Amino acid sequence: MKLDSEHLEILAVIVEKGGLTEGADVLGKSQPSVSRSMALLEERIGLPLFEPGRRPLRPTELGASLARLGAKIRSANQEASLLVQRFRQGLAGRLRVGGSPIFMDGVVATMVAEFQGRHSDVQIDQSYGYLDQLETGLRNGGLDVAILPLHPAQVPLDMEFTPLLPGNNVIACRAGHPLTRRKAITLADIEPYAWIAPPANSPLYRDLQRALKSIGQEEFRVNFSGGTLASMQSVLAGSDALTVLPYSVVFLSRRTVPLEVLPLKIDHPDRQLGFLTVTDRQGPPAVRQFTGFLAAEFQRLQARIEHEQKLTLRRG
Amino acid sequence: MKLDSEHLEILAVIVEKGGLTEGADVLGKSQPSVSRSMALLEERIGLPLFEPGRRPLRPTELGASLARLGAKIRSANQEASLLVQRFRQGLAGRLRVGGSPIFMDGVVATMVAEFQGRHSDVQIDQSYGYLDQLETGLRNGGLDVAILPLHPAQVPLDMEFTPLLPGNNVIACRAGHPLTRRKAITLADIEPYAWIAPPANSPLYRDLQRALKSIGQEEFRVNFSGGTLASMQSVLAGSDALTVLPYSVVFLSRRTVPLEVLPLKIDHPDRQLGFLTVTDRQGPPAVRQFTGFLAAEFQRLQARIEHEQKLTLRRG
DNA sequence: GATATAATATCGCATTGTGTTATGAAACTG
DNA sequence: CAGTTTCATAACACAATGCGATATTATATC
Known part of the structure; x- marks a missing residue:
């Protein structure tokens, strides 16, 4: 016989709050509603959950034991709600990030730690590849974001590219x-x-x-x-x-x-470092968090680079 | 936002079983039913629980996490069902037993250990008293069973007395x-x-x-x-x-x-040792277990006593 | 790459559960 | 023994869930 978890949760609140009316308040339901729910549960179980004829409703031994399990269920449920919320805000989940090796190792990885410090529940799966692999990865859903240097003309039609830094x-x-x-x-x-x-x-x-x-x-x-x-x-x-x-x-x-x-001018490839995502697929919400974070972080990085260059020029 | 625990449980089974159809089987529900439940849950959450376009349904990161919580809920629920079952059979619960002190200490207490060995989850609250107190205890629900020596004429109208032994x-x-x-x-x-x-x-x-x-x-x-x-x-x-x-x-x-x-004949009071319960109130199911157990145990005791007496007579 | 197969989604309809307000009954309070 | 609090019940609307039948769509097979 399967009990209704909702009923057990209600029971838990009633027992915890010491009464049906207050329990109904906490649950945001009407008093008759929870009363009937308990009547149903009692009927199905075939045993009293509350001492008969006590006005601030008091649980029987069985009622109290079931309430304990109901509380367990309730807390798991609340945890689930929280998880969904954090997921919605991109504060939880998994993110599959691919990119060109040198750049991922040398720049992006240094930012991941910082990102995870703020969004501790986002797990990042990093992988390496060049344009072709990254493109297919994005298309078949194996990747959420790709980070690589790209020429504007190379951007696939079904994707969006957000430049972060010149690829000097x-x-x-x-x-x-x-x-x-x-x-x-x-x-x-x-x-x-x-x-x-x-x-x-x-x-x-x-x-x-x-x-x-x-x-x-x-x-x-x-x-x-x-x-x-x-x-x-x-x-x-x-x-x-x-x-x-x-x-x-x-x-x-x-x-x-x-x-x-070395102070030696060389040809700069006409590419920008940036991230590539599939247009019209937002993927997990953590993607937005991460790309937003990257954009801000790269802006700071660029500012630091420019600052340093000014100093170097002045000195040189 | 409150999620439906039932939905989470279904999710857990689907993920565990690796597919919606098999999950529906395990749950004893139809495939369309669980399919719709998942659609509802997904709609409310606003995020995909399953990778899109995969035929043996595969959960997303969020789906897998929620499934873990669903499994928690499910196990608590099953535990609740088991608890109810054991309670129904009188194998769990609490039993309040009152009785006359000497008899409780000297006879009943020796049987409690045995009883608890067989019904380990029945907690016994023992208390002492004589007829008057035991009677009121039974009436106001403070006691489930009373064990005492009683003359047939002393049995209150609203109660039932089951003799166990002559009160010699x-x-x-x-x-x-x-x-x-x-x-x-x-x-x-x-x-x-x-x-x-x-x-x-x-x-x-x-x-x-x-x-x-x-x-x-x-x-x-x-x-x-x-x-x-x-x-x-x-x-x-x-x-x-x-x-x-x-x-x-x-x-x-x-x-x-x-x-x-001492081999000295004295007047036996015209009383029987036995247990007293309120008519038409069965109390927790463990009462039946306990009284049934006592009846059997006392029968054995009486047999042992009679056996011993025979031996004594033969020797004497 | 066409086709068969298995897995999932959708539809229509009956049943059950849940929510509400209004109201009655019972237990506690002073 | 009132008055108050607390819970149960009634009547109704609506959402969720159950089912079988059937459409849709990945995956497997050739």
């Missing part, structure tokens, strides 16, 4: 690298040094090729490739090798890894 | 008492010994008076009175004093206290 690349080396002591750097200066290359199929690798071509260096020697940002940083810091990285990545990396940017 | 009293003393060595005992033999008296307002005290009067001894010396059975037993075992007790009490006490019965 720079040539980076370890702090204290011989080249950093020079005021101006020529092609001949950098020619002897080996390069750390991002994965060969990554846009960043093509950026590297293009950048070097733009300053006239068609050939370059690669002494490390295929690693994630963490590896690149280690090799970079421990050798005199050079690499190409988004400026934002270098900027944030410097908090933990001693890197410097 | 005997004169008891410690084992090894000087009187036990005699074959026949006369009034003169017992005259020197002091008496342990039950509380002055107890029927047993009046029995003592009557018994001694019946064998011709109008006066008697009391050296201990007012104690419960435990005290009486201690004094009895540690001295040469005598007392009057129901035979059943002496019989059971001998398992732990070395007592003997």
Whole structure:
């Protein structure tokens, strides 16, 4: 025999509040309504839930025991309501975020901690990929947001792209690298040094090729490739090798890894770092929270970058 | 916003069983019914509970979380059903039993342990009193059963009395008492010994008076009175004093206290030990269990007593 | 990629449960 | 023994739930 959970919850409130009338008030129902609910429950159980002929209704032993279970049910139900609320506001749930590896590791990941500090119940599943994979991921629902550098013309028709930062690349080396002591750097200066290359199929690798071509260096020697940002940083810091990285990545990396940017103008790819979502699919509400958060955070980052650049210019 | 606990329970089953159809089976409902319930829940929440366009229905993150809470609710509900069942069968609950002190301590209490071994969830509240108090206790609902020696004419009109044992009293003393060595005992033999008296307002005290009067001894010396059975037993075992007790009490006490019965015929009060309940009020179902148990247990006790008496006669 | 199959959604209709207000009965209070 | 409080009942509207029949749509199979 299945009891009605609603009835048990009502019973719990009545017992807790010490009376049917007050219980009805707390429940936001009319007194006759809860009275009838209890009558129904009693009828089904076939045993009295309340001592007969007591005016502030007092539960029998059975009534009190069932009330305890009703309270359990009630608290679970309330927890469910809260969960839904937080979900609605994007304060709970799971978020599947994909993006280009270097950028995710170097910039986005540093912001995730902060985001989770504010929205502790949002679980973030991070994955890596380039445009093609991210696009299909978004389409088949395997991803909620993609974060990557993109040219306006590359944005698929069914998707929306929100730029966050210019995709400026720079040539980076370890702090204290011989080249950093020079005021101006020529092609001949950098020619002897080996390069750390991002994965060969990554846009960043093509950026590297293009950048070097733009300053006239068609050939370059690669002494490390295929690693994630963490590896690149280690090799970079421990050798005199050079690499190409988004400026934002270098900027944030410097908090933990001693890197410097070579004062050498290279071609910037005409791309913006930003996030990509499917138009007309809002996904879990946490997406809005997260993208909103990212937008604000990147604005702060850009401001910090510009501030620093001003200082550098003044000094330089 | 209050969610429907029933909906959450359904959700839990669907998620657990991995599909709506199977879930409906387990719940004993039709597939359309649970489908609509889920549609309603989703509509109220305003967020998808299941991944869209997946045929064996798969829950979203929110759906899975809510299902966990639904499972909680479901288990509490099932526990409630079980509780009701056990209550119905008298296997759970609380029982308020009152009775005359000596008899409760000496006989009934030894049976309570056994009863609780079989019906572990029945809590027994024992209290002491004589006819008047027990009667009012039964009437105002403070007691479920009373156990006491009663004359048929004393049974109140609105109550029912079920006899369990004849209320035979005997004169008891410690084992090894000087009187036990005699074959026949006369009034003169017992005259020197002091008496342990039950509380002055107890029927047993009046029995003592009557018994001694019946064998011709109008006066008697009391050296201990007012104690419960435990005290009486201690004094009895540690001295040469005598007392009057129901035979059943002496019989059971001998398992732990070395007592003997003096072979002296005394007047038996015309009373039966038994239990008293209010007619037309069945009280908690555990009452039936308990009274039924007592009846069986007393039958066994009586058989043991009769067996012993046969042995004694044969030996004597 | 057409087709078969299984899983889910929707429809129409009867039944049950829930909510309300109005009102009666019973128990507590002073 | 009033007056008050507390609960039960009646009558009605409406929402939810039950069902079978049937349409729709992923997935599996060839």
